[in-house]
Structure formats: structure tokens, C-alpha cells
Amino acid sequence: MTLRTTRSGIPFKDFYSAEDWQSQGRGEAPGTFPYTRGRRGNALPMGNWIQRELSGEGDAKRSNQQLLELMAHGQNGLDIIVDSPTGSLIDPDHPLAAKAIGTQGVSVCHRQDFLDLLRNIPLDKISVSASFPPLFFVPGLCLAAQAYGFPRNILRGSNVLNPFYSETNSLGVNLPFDARVRLSCDVIEFCAKEMPRFHALVEDTYFFSESGLNVIEEMALGFVEIRHLVREVLGRGVDIDAFAPRIAIVVNCGTDFFEEIAKIRATRRLFARMMRDEYGAKDPRSLSVIVTSHTSGLSLTSQQLANNIVRGTIQAVSLALAGAHAIEISTFDEPYRTPTPESHLVGLRTQQIIDIETGIARVVDPLGGSYFVEWLTDEIERRIWNMVLEIEARGHPRELDESGWFREFFADKMRRYYQDIENGQRPVVGVNIHKVPPETDLLLREISERKMRPVQERIDAVKDFKGHRDFARSKAALRKVMHSAKFGENLLPATIDAFAADATLGEIAGVIRMAYGGPYDVFGAWQSPI
Amino acid sequence: MTKGRILVAMFGTDQHELGAVAVAGLLRDNGFEVVYLGRFQTPQTIVQSALDEDVDIIGISCHSWEFLDYVPELMALLAEHRVDAPVVLGGSVITTEDAQAMMVHGVTSVFGSASRSETILETISALATQRRARVGVG
Numbered sequence: 001m002t003l004r005t006t007r008s009g010i011p012f013k014d015f016y017s018a019e020d021w022q023s024q025g026r027g028e029a030p031g032t033f034p035y036t037r038g039r040r041g042n043a044l045p046m047g048n049w050i051q052r053e054l055s056g057e058g059d060a061k062r063s064n065q066q067l068l069e070l071m072a073h074g075q076n077g078l079d080i081i082v083d084s085p086t087g088s089l090i091d092p093d094h095p096l097a098a099k100a101i102g103t104q105g106v107s108v109c110h111r112q113d114f115l116d117l118l119r120n121i122p123l124d125k126i127s128v129s130a131s132f133p134p135l136f137f138v139p140g141l142c143l144a145a146q147a148y149g150f151p152r153n154i155l156r157g158s159n160v161l162n163p164f165y166s167e168t169n170s171l172g173v174n175l176p177f178d179a180r181v182r183l184s185c186d187v188i189e190f191c192a193k194e195m196p197r198f199h200a201l202v203e204d205t206y207f208f209s210e211s212g213l214n215v216i217e218e219m220a221l222g223f224v225e226i227r228h229l230v231r232e233v234l235g236r237g238v239d240i241d242a243f244a245p246r247i248a249i250v251v252n253c254g255t256d257f258f259e260e261i262a263k264i265r266a267t268r269r270l271f272a273r274m275m276r277d278e279y280g281a282k283d284p285r286s287l288s289v290i291v292t293s294h295t296s297g298l299s300l301t302s303q304q305l306a307n308n309i310v311r312g313t314i315q316a317v318s319l320a321l322a323g324a325h326a327i328e329i330s331t332f333d334e335p336y337r338t339p340t341p342e343s344h345l346v347g348l349r350t351q352q353i354i355d356i357e358t359g360i361a362r363v364v365d366p367l368g369g370s371y372f373v374e375w376l377t378d379e380i381e382r383r384i385w386n387m388v389l390e391i392e393a394r395g396h397p398r399e400l401d402e403s404g405w406f407r408e409f410f411a412d413k414m415r416r417y418y419q420d421i422e423n424g425q426r427p428v429v430g431v432n433i434h435k436v437p438p439e440t441d442l443l444l445r446e447i448s449e450r451k452m453r454p455v456q457e458r459i460d461a462v463k464d465f466k467g468h469r470d471f472a473r474s475k476a477a478l479r480k481v482m483h484s485a486k487f488g489e490n491l492l493p494a495t496i497d498a499f500a501a502d503a504t505l506g507e508i509a510g511v512i513r514m515a516y517g518g519p520y521d522v523f524g525a526w527q528s529p530i
Numbered sequence: 531m532t533k534g535r536i537l538v539a540m541f542g543t544d545q546h547e548l549g550a551v552a553v554a555g556l557l558r559d560n561g562f563e564v565v566y567l568g569r570f571q572t573p574q575t576i577v578q579s580a581l582d583e584d585v586d587i588i589g590i591s592c593h594s595w596e597f598l599d600y601v602p603e604l605m606a607l608l609a610e611h612r613v614d615a616p617v618v619l620g621g622s623v624i625t626t627e628d629a630q631a632m633m634v635h636g637v638t639s640v641f642g643s644a645s646r647s648e649t650i651l652e653t654i655s656a657l658a659t660q661r662r663a664r665v666g667v668g
Contacts, residue, residue: 084543084594088570096570099596100543170545172569211548302622302643335643336623411551418552422646431644438626449625451595523570 007256008214010379016371025374030323030364031288034272036265036377037365038323039288048361049319050077050127050292050326051351053344056106057083058455060116063106068120069341075348078121078157079328081105081131081338089133089173091506092458093466095525102455104338105131109462109505114140115147123150128157129202129326133166133173135183136505138191138198139496158199158248161187164225164397165208168407174522175513177398183491183512185232190492192233192243199248199290201229206294209252211410212417215263215380218252220387223270227388228397230279240279244286248325253315254296259380260315262373264291264322265365266381292326293319297334298417304430305444308332313350320354320361327351333448342447462504469502471529477501478511478530485515532563534586534658537615539567539576541600546593553591553620553650560651562658573604580613586661587654588613592621598628605636614664616657620645 005011013020028034031041052075056063067078083105085097091109092101101107106117121128123145130137137159142152163180166172173180184201191200203226209218226247233243249267253260271289275281295315300308312329319327329350331343339347355361367373391400400406420426427433477498484494491512498508510520510528520528538554540547547569554564565583567576580588588608590597597619604617616638624632629640639653 084545088543088545090543096542096572099541099599100594103595168547170547172545172547336625407551411548411555414548414552415555419647449627451598454595454599 006259006376007254008216008259008380008383010259010376010383012372012376016375018371020375021371022375022378025368025377028368030368033276033284033287034269035288036269037368038268039285039290040323040364043362043364047076048355049324049351051075051348051355052077052079052129052326052328053331053347054079054081054294054328054339055344056081057104057338057452058102059107059458059461060113062102064117064119064121066341066344067117070344070348071121071126073345073348074352077127077129077326079129079131080117082133083107086505087131087133087171087173089136089506089509090521090523091462091504093462094506094521094523096523098456098459099454101458103452107455107458108132108140110465110502111140111143111499112465114144114499118144118148123148123156124154126156127326128155129159130157131160131171131204131207133171133509134159134161134163134180135187135491135495136508138187138195138200138492139499142195142496143499152194153196155195156197158202158250159187160202160204160207160250161200161229162204162208162225164228164401165221165406165410167401168410169208169211171207173509174518175509176516176518177401179512179516181229181232184229185236186491188229188233188243189236189238190490191246192238196246199246201226201243201247202250203247204250206250206252208410210296210298212298212413213252213410214413215254215256215259216383216387217413219263219267219270219380219384220391222249222251222267223274223384223388224391224397226271227274227392234279240275240281241283241286244275244279244281245283247286248290248292251291251293252296253293253319254299255311255315257314257318258373258376260318261322261367262376262380264293264319264324265373265377266384267291269377270381270385290325291322292328293324294328295319295330297330300330300332300334301428301430302335302448304436304441305332305335305448307430308334309346309350312347313354316351316354317358317360321367323361323365332444336448337451340447340450465502466504473501474498474503474507475530478503478507481508482511482515482530485512533561533655534662535563535565535583536587536589536654536658537565537567537576537580537583537585538589538591539571539579540569540591540593541571542594542596543570544592544594544596545569547591549593549621550591553589556647556650557654562654573600573607576604577607577611577613580608580615581611585615586658588615588617589654590617590619592619593623595623597621597624597632601632601637602635615661618654618657620650 030037161184205222329347331339620641622643
């Protein structure tokens with residue numbers, strides 16, 4: 001990269017004029033095809049987007065307190081992340097879990113946890129977005145809604161489902177490719193019928209682009225996955241307009257200001273054309289994809305931590321200008337941990353200041369018609385699409401997964417990212433330019449380096465729970481899950497019933513793994529109960 | 531002729547693996563033999579593999595706080611089995627204080643996100659050479 005190219009290596013000129021803007025975007029109004037300028041034609045007076053911060057630590061009760069506190073501070077959406085054992089689909093009493101329970105997210109393994117996590121949350125009003133392994137969040141949400149008297153069909157929110165890239169990018173569940181795709185499609189199919197307001201297919205390009213992907217690579221891989229899942233769900237006989245309105249994309253947002261804005265605009269346009277021309281969608285909501293974002297954790301530095309607040313602010317400004325539907329700012333302590341209460345509040349207040357005080361989102365797509373932004377949107381759109389076709393031509397995504405092609409792709413980009421920093425091609429303030437000695441680099445350090453101990457009381461609590469449940473009932477429900485998994489039935493009803501019968505997340509995952517010919521416990525510590 | 535055999539692993543449920551994959555690639559590209567254990571390892575699996583593979587160095591990639599509890603266990607187990615391969619850690623979450631505490635437990639080197647590739651390679655190379663001289667290989 002030189003100073004004359006964008007982060008993705010797109011060369012640019014000193015200035016742009018009318019002749020640089022191809023005719024395709026001219027005259028397009030927001031809220032009309034191809035939705036470059038967004039789904040909505042009208043701006044809201046305030047609270048233009050869902051403002052939320054990544055939450056979850058310790059057990060479900062403690063995380064519930066965290067959620068309620070953030071809502072009291074004005075947060076108008078929830079974003080929950082699980083701890084690494086839950087994310088790995090093992091229960092807290094599994095030997096591999098002990099040192100990580102609740103330290104990087106909330107520990108959840110049975111029905112009561114979901115109830116504790118979502119207690120006193122107005123599920124009819126607030127959207128609940130969750131980074132849970134596929135399949136496991138929707139049943140928990142349904143059971144909590146049932147317990148608290150909310151009908152399923154009004155629930156809002158989303159669940160991350162990425163089956164292609166999860167194994168390589170920190171969200172591995174030790175299930176084969178086909179099983180992961182199937183779980184995602186089961187959730188999409190179930191929600192199309194039962195939860196029409198819930199975003200069942202959220203393409204999370206955030207987490208996998210944190211390996212140092214540029215915006216072209218990020219969106220190309222995202223589209224490859226969306227397209228595959230759409231084809232799979234259509235293959236089940238579900239009408240495109242029954243589920244496409246609820247597809248959303250959670251994009252990353254790095255520090256190349258205009259490139260990030262153009263990426264979102266190009267993504268909307270590509271999506272609209274693809275849905276109409278390839279998949280025959282007709283509902284305007286199927287054509288106009290919801291784009292939300294999480295600002296880049298990778299762009300944050302462990303040096304001069306206060307600079308991360310500035311980075312988060314600039315990134316959130318670009319997202320507000322691009323018309324993101326929901327924003328989450330990676331907090332200043334991100335290089336070391338999931339957010340502290342202090343950093344949560346800074347992230348939320350940053351969004352509120354941008355929203356309430358600056359007025360930059362009072363007009364829809366205020367950069368529409370900028371020669372440079374329109375040119376860059378066209379250029380990024382073209383490059384993303386070329387790369388989608390190039391990857392699809394390499395073969396079935398199962399082969400790309402199993403041969404390690406995806407994995408090598410990500411590792412290669414991570415090496416590139418760090419090499420660019422090392423050789424100065426990518427200047428990062430405080431890291432390879434404008435450094436200060438570590439002994440003076442103290443601002444926000446104590447807060448950011450504060451640690452959380454694993455919540456080991458959870459081990460006994462879960463053992464106690466397992467010891468006092470009606471185990472015969474749990475086992476019968478697990479047999480039903482295994483049957484559904486083996487015989488291709490949608491897994492959602494059986495999974496909901498299994499949680500209702502006090503089976504746990506680790507147990508349900510284990511029997512699904514068995515149905516696919518794998519071991520109940522890949523770590524060999526546990527035997528199947530059925 | 532290899533410059534040395536290095537085991538690369540991660541503890542427990544720490545799944546942020548790409549750093550480990552990238553460093554393993556860097557080492558391979560520079561003449562080291564990598565025994566890649568990857569994610570979901572424990573002190574027991576790491577020690578067993580270090581014995582089976584007779585590695586010169588044990589490298590652990592750390593992106594969660596699990597290393598704080600696992601490293602002392604690993605060092606004790608290595609001593610018990612008389613494994614003399616030095617242990618090096620790498621990872622963005624390791625603070626200066628953590629690094630000092632880990633050295634007290636017997637870790638030989640700690641790399642952070644700001645460590646340069648050449649520093650990593652030089653350190654690993656020197657440690658491998660020392661270990662191989664000690665056991666009479668190469």
C-alpha cells in the first residue's frame with residue numbers, strides 16, 4: 001500500500017469530478033432500487049440506529065445486570081457474547097472449560113441460564129443480537145420469551161450463523177462443514193415460519209475479517225457464504241421472500257474512512273441486484289439488505305490506549321454517514337479484554353454524542369452524489385463481485401473448507417497485516433510511528449489490564465443442576481435431537497424441547513455430533529448419556 | 531537440515547488461532563520444523579507431544595487469560611517428566627506484568643503483538659541451537 005491507494009490497494013487521483021461518476025448511481029433516491037442509499041427514504045429524528053455494546057461476563061445473572069445497566073444508560077439494543085467454553089459447545093463442568101468460565105463472555109448451558117440472562121428485558125421492544133454458536137441461541141430466546149409471556153412471532157434480534165469461517169476464526173464448534181451449514185439453514189427455515197421479525201441469517205463479516213482482510217476480501221467472502229446459504233434454503237422449498245427480508249450483514253469498520261462508507265453502499269447495491277436477478281426476490285425488503293457494524297478491534301492498539309477512543313469515534317462517524325442500522329464500537333480496552341464497565345460507557349456515549357449532538361445522521365446518505373464516494377462505490381462494487389466469482393470458481397465451499405484453503409487465506413492475510421505494520425507500509429500511530437516509551441504509556445492502562453477470574457463456582461452449580469434434574473426426561477429429549485439430526489428434520493423443535501427438558505448445550509451438541517458420525521465429546525473426557 | 535523442532539499449541543478453549551497459524555508459517559518459511567498441535571490443548575497433551583516428538587522448543591499462543599492458570603501447571607508437569615525444552619509464549623493479551631510473572635514460573639521468552647518477526651526468529655533460533663547442543667543433536 002502507498003499513500004496513493006486505499007487500504008484495499010485501489011489507486012486514486014487527487015480529486016474527482018462529474019466525469020468520474022458513472023451514470024448508474026445518478027438519480028437514485030434512498031429507499032429505491034438498487035438501495036445503494038439504504039432501505040429507508042426517511043431519517044428518524046434521533047436514535048437513527050441501534051446503539052449497542054458487546055456484553056456478557058460471568059454467569060447469566062451477572063450478565064443480565066450488565067444488560068440492564070447499559071439499557072439504563074440509554075442503550076437501545078443488546079449484543080451478547082458467550083464465553084469461550086460455551087462458544088466451543090462444552091458445558092462449564094467439562095474439564096477443558098474450567099479456566100475460562102465467564103471470562104470473555106457469558107457462560108450459558110441450560111434453560112435457566114437463558115431465563116436468568118433475559119430476565120426483565122422487554123423482548124417485545126428491544127432487539128437481542130447474540131454471538132452464540134448456531135442453533136443454540138434461538139431455542140433459548142424462545143424459552144425465555146415463553147417464560148416471560150412474549151409471543152415468539154414478535155421477537156427481534158439476530159444470531160450469528162457463519163458456518164464457513166467459524167472453525168478457523170475463533171468460533172470453532174468441532175462439527176463438520178455439512179453439519180454447520182445444516183444448523184444455519186435449520187435456524188433460517190424455522191425463523192421464516194415462526195419468528196418473522198428475527199434476523200435469522202446474519203452474515204457476520206466482522207469476525208473473520210479481523211484476521212486482516214481488506215474490504216474487498218471481507219465482502220467477497222461474505223457474499224460467497226450468503227449465496228450458498230440462500231441456495232440451500234431455497235432448495236428446501238422456502239420462498240425467497242419468506243426469509244430474504246430478514247437477512248442482515250454485520251460488517252467490520254476499519255480506519256479507511258471513505259472506503260468503509262463506499263463498501264457499505266456497494267454491498268447494498270450488489271445485494272439488491274443479486275436478490276432480484278439471481279434469486280427472483282420481489283419484496284422490497286428482500287432487496288434492501290440491513291447493514292450493521294462492529295468497529296474494528298484489530299485496528300485498536302495496546303499502545304496509547306486512549307487513541308482507541310479516537311479510532312472508535314471516527315469509525316462510528318463513517319458508519320453513521322453510511323446509514324448503518326446498528327453500531328457497536330469496539331472499546332478502548334479491546335486489545336486486552338472484553339469491555340469493562342468504564343469502556344462500555346465511553347463506547348455508548350460516543351455513539352450518543354454522534355447521534356444527538358452532531359446531527360450528521362439527520363439526512364439520509366449525506367455523501368450520496370460526492371464524486372469521490374460515488375466513484376469509490378462503483379470501484380469497490382466491481383472488485384467485490386469479481387472476487388466472489390473467482391472464489392466460487394475454485395470449487396464447492398466444502399472443499400475449500402476441508403482442503404484448508406479458507407484457513408490458509410485467513411492466515412496469509414494475517415501475515416500480510418503484520419508484515420505491513422513491521423515494514424511501515426501500514427502506519428499505525430503509537431505502534432510504528434509516534435511511539436512513546438512504555439513507562440510513560442499509562443493512560444487507561446490500569447482499567448484495560450484489569451482481569452477477571454474464571455467463575456469456578458459455575459462448575460459446582462452446573463453439576464448440582466445436572467444432579468437434580470429429571471434425567472430420564474432429558475435423555476428422552478436428547479434421543480429426539482439425535483433422531484432429528486440423523487433423519488434430516490429441522491433441529492429447532494427438538495432442540496427447544498431438549499432445553500425445556502433440562503438437557504444442556506454440551507449434551508445437545510454431543511448427540512448432534514454423534515448423528516454425524518463423530519464422537520460425543522471430541523476431547524474424550526465425557527461419555528454420551530444416551 | 532532443520533534449525534530446530536518447535537511445538538505450537540494453544541491452551542484450553544482459547545480459539546484465536548490465526549496468530550499461531552501465522553507464526554507457524556513464519557517458522558516453517560525460515561527453516562524450522564513445526565509440530566502444530568493447535569487449539570484445545572492442556573498441559574498433559576502438550577507434555578505428551580513434547581516427549582513423543584522430542585521438540586526443542588514449546589511455543590504457546592495466548593489470546594485469553596487461560597495461560598495464567600495453565601502455565602504453572604505446564605511448568606510443573608514438564609519438570610516432572612524431565613522435559614528440558616524451553617517454553618516461549620506469544621500473544622496480544624500478555625501484559626508486561628504477566629510476562630514477568632510467567633518468567634518467574636520458568637518461561638524463557640514472551641513475545642507481544644509488537645514483537646518483530648526477526649526478533650522472534652532470532653530468539654527461537656538461539657534457543658533451538660542451545661537445546662540441540664545440550665542433547666547432542668545437529
